[in-house]
Amino acid sequence: MLAHIWFGFFAVAFISALYQWLFNGHAAIFSEIIQSTFDMAALSVEVAIGLIGVLCLWLGFFRIAEKSGLINILSRALEPLFTRLMPEVPRGHKAHGSITMNIAANMLGLDNAATPMGLKAMQDLQQLNPVKENATNAQILFLVLNTSSVTLLPVTIFMYRAQQGAAEPTAVFIPILMATSASTLAGLIAVAWVQRIQLFDRIILSYLFGFAVLMAALATYLVSQPAEQMASASSVLGNLVLFSIIMLFLFAGWWKKINVYDAFIDGAKEGFDVAVRLIPFLVGMLVAIGVLRTSGVLDGIIVGIEALFSAIGMNTDFVQALPTALMKPLSGSGARAMMLETMNNFGVDSFPATVAAIMQGSTETTFYVLAVYFGSVGIKHVRHAVSCALVADLAGILTAIFAGYWFFS
Secondary structure: OOHHHHHHHHHHHHHHHHHHHHHHHOOHHHHHHHHHHHHHHHHHHHHHHHHHHHHHHHHHHHHHHHHHHHHHHHHHOOOOHHHHOOOOOOOOOOHHHHHHHHHHHHHOOHHHHHHHHHHHHHHHHHHOOOOEEOOHHHHHHHHHHHHHOOOOOHHHHHHHHHOOOOOOOHHHHHHHHHHHHHHHHHHHHHHHHHHEEEEOOOOHHHHHHHHHHHHHHHHHHHOOOOHHHHHHHHHHHHHHHHHHHHHHHHHHHHOOOOOOHHHHHHHHHHHHHHHHHHHHHHHHHHHHHHHHHHHHHHHHHHHHHHHHHHOOOOHHHHHHHHHHHHHHOOHHHHHHHHHHHHHHHHHOOOHHHHHHHEEEOOOHHHHHHHHHHHOOOOOOOOOOOHHHHHHHHHHHHHHHHHHHHHHOO
16 A cells, blocks of 8 residues: 555656646746755655664663563553554563553653654564564554654644744643544544454553543643743653653663663664664655655645635635645654744734644654654555554544634634
């Protein structure tokens, strides 16, 4: 399926470019597209190089935690849940620990830790993969949970809104929480439907209820804080948790009399190898995304959506926020640029800019995450991963629009 999507990006971009040239007289469109291929190829290498340091750092710490037995202890917290969602992963397998750490980091908005831990989890799951080029059910579920991950502390969005002069930068907190929760739930249901996972299991429902209570409690606490303190408190909490995790890993290794430095170096070497292996997959995906974006396809989709909703007499105020939504599955930096552009054009507290901020926090960058996570273990056949991830994206975007009208219209 991924091969068809990748080819489709180029094919649709070529058709759009021909239209721009023949009907709009935009003869420079082809040179712009070619330039985008060079730019995105260079960006792919920059991204991979940027990941080297982060991957070396966190996989080094993770190796210490593994050797000390700490990961096995941490994995017990969510193992009953994952043994039901991922029945092919046996109890006691180290994948449970790395999955637990990745999900916890995602929920706290700790991107620098979440990606290395996620890549580690994907490698652990790959050890159980009987056909190395095909994604397993467990790997697909894990990837979808990452592309739709619930983020309890969207600090960066608060910061962008504050920089743009928003009257209340954290006003989008609850709408973002609604949108990202809807995205995760939709992704989980989509995967469960394809893989025939029984979600109405007592253990699964008890975990989901516990997560819902935890999120509600945290949301209630943060919303009760003054607007100017909320982002600051979120940032302090995130950094405190991150450094506490590092110290916990180091202390566990020291307590078990492990040579923590040598263990760190062993893990860091693995991080370097992973980052280098990612480059071909990133080049392939980011170049296709760049071609699609430069060709004007996304602009045409937005015009068509606006015309459709206008024709049936519906409110189209949300349409100006759609560039962020359409870019989000393709490029995180592109979606961020679209959100900031909407803030600049319409004002940070305008309805389109507010909805764009909610959309930005609703999901992860699907195709980038797919290229990085599956590329790190050499998976070429992704099966139903893309369709389930896009279902999650759609649920997040629709909920973002609904929340925008509910809270701000």
